[in-house]
Each structure stands twice: as structure tokens, then as C-alpha cells.
Amino acid sequence: MDAKLIVDEVRLTPILISDPPLLNTQGVHQPFTPRLVVEVITRGGVSGLGETYGDGVYLGLARPLAGALPGRMVTDVNGLFALAAETAGAPRQDADAGVDASGLRGVRTADKLRLSVVSAFETACLDALGKTLGLPVHALLGGKVRDEVEYSAYLFHKWAGTDDWGAALDPAGVVAQARRFDREYGFRSFKLKGGVFEPEREIAAIRALAEAFPGRPLRLDPNGAWSVETSLAVARELKDVLEYLEDPASGTAAMAEIAARTDVPLATNMCVTTFEEIPRAFAENAVRIVLCDHHYWGGLHRTRELAALCRTFGVGLSMHSNTHLGISLAAMTQVAATLPGLHHACDTHYPWQTEDVVTTRPVFRAGRLAVSDAPGLGVDLDREALAVLHRRWLEDDGTYRDRDDAAAMRAVDPGWTPSRW
Numbered sequence: 332m333d334a335k336l337i338v339d340e341v342r343l344t345p346i347l348i349s350d351p352p353l354l355n356t357q358g359v360h361q362p363f364t365p366r367l368v369v370e371v372i373t374r375g376g377v378s379g380l381g382e383t384y385g386d387g388v389y390l391g392l393a394r395p396l397a398g399a400l401p402g403r404m405v406t407d408v409n410g411l412f413a414l415a416a417e418t419a420g421a422p423r424q425d426a427d428a429g430v431d432a433s434g435l436r437g438v439r440t441a442d443k444l445r446l447s448v449v450s451a452f453e454t455a456c457l458d459a460l461g462k463t464l465g466l467p468v469h470a471l472l473g474g475k476v477r478d479e480v481e482y483s484a485y486l487f488h489k490w491a492g493t494d495d496w497g498a499a500l501d502p503a504g505v506v507a508q509a510r511r512f513d514r515e516y517g518f519r520s521f522k523l524k525g526g527v528f529e530p531e532r533e534i535a536a537i538r539a540l541a542e543a544f545p546g547r548p549l550r551l552d553p554n555g556a557w558s559v560e561t562s563l564a565v566a567r568e569l570k571d572v573l574e575y576l577e578d579p580a581s582g583t584a585a586m587a588e589i590a591a592r593t594d595v596p597l598a599t600n601m602c603v604t605t606f607e608e609i610p611r612a613f614a615e616n617a618v619r620i621v622l623c624d625h626h627y628w629g630g631l632h633r634t635r636e637l638a639a640l641c642r643t644f645g646v647g648l649s650m651h652s653n654t655h656l657g658i659s660l661a662a663m664t665q666v667a668a669t670l671p672g673l674h675h676a677c678d679t680h681y682p683w684q685t686e687d688v689v690t691t692r693p694v695f696r697a698g699r700l701a702v703s704d705a706p707g708l709g710v711d712l713d714r715e716a717l718a719v720l721h722r723r724w725l726e727d728d729g730t731y732r733d734r735d736d737a738a739a740m741r742a743v744d745p746g747w748t749p750s751r752w
């Protein structure tokens with residue numbers, strides 16, 4: 332056993348990062364959102380980085396795991412799952428509460444919450460191992476099969492806020508946003524977050540995008556806010572321009588019914604988010620594309636396991652994204668580089684984030700990120716930035732420590748409830 336690879340210390344740093352007022356079916360993004368930075372430091376003095384959700388429930392699971400990890404090898408990433416289960420204790424009463432806190436990422440189970448935490452520890456261990464061996468994370472996952480990973484522009488209806496994007500509340504605003512993404516990042520595909528306004532307005536926005544960017548892949552994602560009939564009506568209206576429709580309705584049964592009655596491919600990051608959900612969804616042909624998220628699937632190795640299952644069943648694979656920083660973007664890019672069957676540009680919220688904890692912001696060229704061959708994830712921690720964002724978390728009175736898009740919406744419109752069409 333190489334003593335250099337033994338975990339000496341684990342540091343957890345909860346932070347609050349600024350976020351623009353992006354609208355979704357559950358409300359609006361709060362001005363700050365929590366993330367958790369995990370550092371695994373080896374006896375060899377190498378620090379590995381991971382990042383995940385930072386809400387209280389995740390922190391509560393991360394702390395005991397961080398306490399139990401010292402003394403173990405960073406190579407023992409398979410052992411993290413058992414260790415996390417052991418240290419988690421009895422699940423919180425609200426752990427199996429049906430959907431995640433923001434209602435946008437499918438079921439919420441104790442297992443899935445734990446996996447979201449394990450993913451950051453796994454990433455940090457792989458980063459530390461790669462840095463020690465002088466190998467990129469993709470080499471530890473079997474090697475890259477591509478040198479660049481393609482990402483898609485993530486368009487949102489939004490309020491003006493204090494950012495420099497301005498408001499986007501109608502088709503013209505959405506097209507203007509897309510033009511900037513096209514100009515500054517070179518993204519080829521465009522995904523619009525839907526479920527905010529009545530479907531006709533969102534159909535008009537997609538039509539406007541199709542006119543402004545003829546032939547470019549377009550996606551619409553209302554996070555399950557539509558009925559089966561509404562979903563089918565939208566699919567009929569947009570079938571000539573959509574690359575796929577993402578989670579038009581909620582749950583496998585509804586998705587399967589829609590899938591059976593339209594040729595528009597359906598994608599999901601809501602009805603297939605755990606291995607347990609796969610057998611039924613695949614048997615019922617509910618989805619043609621699974622949008623993986625290494626956070627809630629349990630890390631980079633599990634992402635590759637999911638990819639193998641999708642390949643076996645002829646289901647496509649791409650990536651989902653929530654608000655995240657450069658550590659997670661690097662992890663997404665490293666694992667995506669190893670997946671042969673990645674047929675769609677991956678989602679990323681990253682361009683919406685102006686703050687980061689990595690020293691160098693990744694640069695998208697023609698909508699793509701180059702796959703780093705530097706040791707580990709290929710990113711370095713900006714400790715000063717981390718301290719500033721942590722101080723914001725410390726000074727917060729609790730308003731922003733748990734993401735709550737509905738609360739942010741109700742602060743403006745007290746009677747607001749999520750719309751369903």
C-alpha cells in the first residue's frame with residue numbers, strides 16, 4: 332500500500348454562489364444558491380477536488396463521511412458507497428419525500444441523496460489519485476474516446492436581475508439570449524427551460540429559435556409541468572424542429588403514454604434518475620434519451636455503468652445540469668470524454684455562473700470544451716474565492732442555505748403556486 336495515497340484529511344466547504352433570476356416551473360432561482368466543495372487531502376500532500384449540492388441535507392450526510400474517510404486509500408472509490416451508507420445513520424424523515432427539494436430532479440430518496448454526496452467524494456478521490464500518478468481522470472476511467480465534449484446553450488426565461496443578460500420573457504428575448512450564447516460560446520444546440528408560461532408562448536419561442544437558427548438542434552424542457560394531452564399537442568406543433576422533448580409530463584406512466592403516441596424523442600432527468608427506475612422505464616419505452624447527472628447517479632464510475640445499460644437497451648445518453656461550478660464541469664467533461672455513445676450535446680448551467688472556485692474559467696470554443704490531459708481533473712482551487720463564498724454562507728441567516736425557488740417567487744408574488752397545463 333502506497334502511504335502517499337492514504338487520505339489524511341477531508342475538508343468540506345459549504346459556499347453560496349450568486350445566481351441570476353432564472354425561471355422554471357417551481358419558481359425562480361434565488362440570488363444565491365448553495366454548493367459544497369469537498370477536498371480530499373492525501374498523506375502525500377495532494378488535494379483532490381469534488382463538488383455537489385450544498386443544501387443542509389447534503390451537508391448532513393457529507394460531514395460523517397468526511398470524518399470516516401481518513402485512513403482509507405483514495406483508490407478505494409468502490410468502498411465509498413458502503414462507508415456512506417454506514418455513516419449516514421437513519422434517513423431523515425423527509426428523505427423519501429417523493430421529489431427533490433426544488434421538484435426538478437425527479438424522485439428524492441435517502442439513497443439518491445447519499446449518492447449525490449458520494450459523487451463529490453469519488454470525484455475528489457479520483458482527482459487526488461490522478462494528480463499523484465500524473466494521470467488525467469479520464470485515464471483512470473479507461474481513457475478518453477474524444478478530445479472535446481460538446482455542450483448545449485441552456486436558455487431560460489428570466490427576469491432582468493443584476494446580471495448583464497437582461498430580461499427574457501418572450502420569444503424575442505429568448506432569441507436574443509440564444510444569439511449571445513451563439514456569439515460568445517459557439518453553442519450549436521439550444522435547450523429552453525419551459526413550464527414557465529402557457530405552452531403556446533413556449534411553442535412560439537421554439538418557433539422563433541428555429542427561424543433564427545435554421546436546422547440547429549432545439550430542446551424544450553418543462554420539468555413535467557404538462558399533462559399527456561398537452562405534451563402531445565406541443566409535440567405535434569414542434570415535431571419538425573425538436574431534437575427532443577425533455578420531461579414533458581411527470582412520471583414514467585405519463586412519459587410512456589406520450590412516447591407511444593408521438594415520434595418526437597423523449598429525454599429525461601426526472602423519471603430515470605436512479606438504477607431502480609430503469610427496468611420499468613426501459614421496458615415501457617418511456618424515454619429515448621437519459622440525461623445523466625454524475626451527482627445524483629453516484630459519481631463518474633456509476634455514470635459509466637449507466638452508459639453501459641443505455642447502450643445495451645438502445646437508449647441514448649447525454650447529460651443534465653443544475654447550477655454548478657468549474658469543478659463539476661471538469662468532472663462532467665472528463666467522464667463524458669470516456670463515453671462512446673454520447674449522441675447529444677450535454678447540458679450545462681455554467682455560463683450563468685459568474686463566480687467560481689477554480690483559478691481558470693474553462694473556455695468554450697464552438698460550443699465545446701477541450702478535454703484536459705493534465706493530472707486529475709485539470710483544475711486548481713482558488714482559495715481566496717472559496718473563502719469569500721464560504722464567508723457569504725457563514726453570514727447568511729439561513730435564507731439561502733437550502734435552495735427554494737418557490738420561496739423566491741413568493742417573495743414577489745405571495746399567492747404564487749406552480750402552474751400545470
Ligand SMILES: O=C([O-])[C@@H](O)[C@@H](O)[C@H](O)[C@@H](O)C(=O)[O-]
Nearest residue numbers: 355435436554600652653654
Ligand atoms: O435550475 C433550474 O432551473 C433547472 O430547471 C434545473 O433545476 C433542472 O434540474 C434541470 O436543469 C433540468 O434539466 O431539468
Ligand SMILES: [Mg+2]
Nearest residue numbers: 552577578600
Ligand atoms: Mg430537465
